[in-house]
Amino acid sequence: MEASTPAETSKPVDSRYYEAGATWEDDTHRSLRRSRTLAWLVSGVASVVAGLSLLTLVLILPLKEFEPYVIEVDKTTGYLEVARALKPGDLSQNEAVTAANLVRYIRARETYDAREIKQNYDLAQLYSTGTASRDLTWAYTPSNARSLDKLYGRNVTVSVDVKSVSLLNSTTASVRFSTTTRRENSSTTDNWVAVVKFRYTTTPIKNEWRFD
Structure with missing residues (x-):
């Protein structure tokens, strides 16, 4: 039997085709591995950053405190004053002694009574130094026309009526007080705020001052 058309013969495949396919496959796998490695690296860095952030937050939490304060408003003068921080317990021994000394000083310094001038003057001078002492001396100097x-x-x-004593820091206090000036037929009340700088020196030598 004779064939009406000649038989087709297959051509050999170029070897470069397989080489190109193998190269593409290698590139694809390499790219996937690189992407996977990069993803793990980014994830690891993010985890480290998150851990450090959490650690920092834990470390700074004890440093963040909310400290409440009492604000006093004088109904007469409208004066605002931060009384003191709210802390458990009463005044410490040193604070109580300081507050008492400040009250004694303000009373002695601002009180006027002709019968007690020397006593108040001497006590106020005991608590005074520098400019405060010189001002007090001038207030009672005979040559001062306004003594x-x-x-x-x-x-x-x-x-003098001391309303409150607020210790602003270890060397400064705010003292709120009023003075009532009484004349024969009248009286006048004024409100004051004194900011007093103070420090402790040696104990007074005279017992009369220690026991006053």
């Missing part, structure tokens, strides 16, 4: 004994004489008194 307190000339202004008030013997018939006027000035009494």
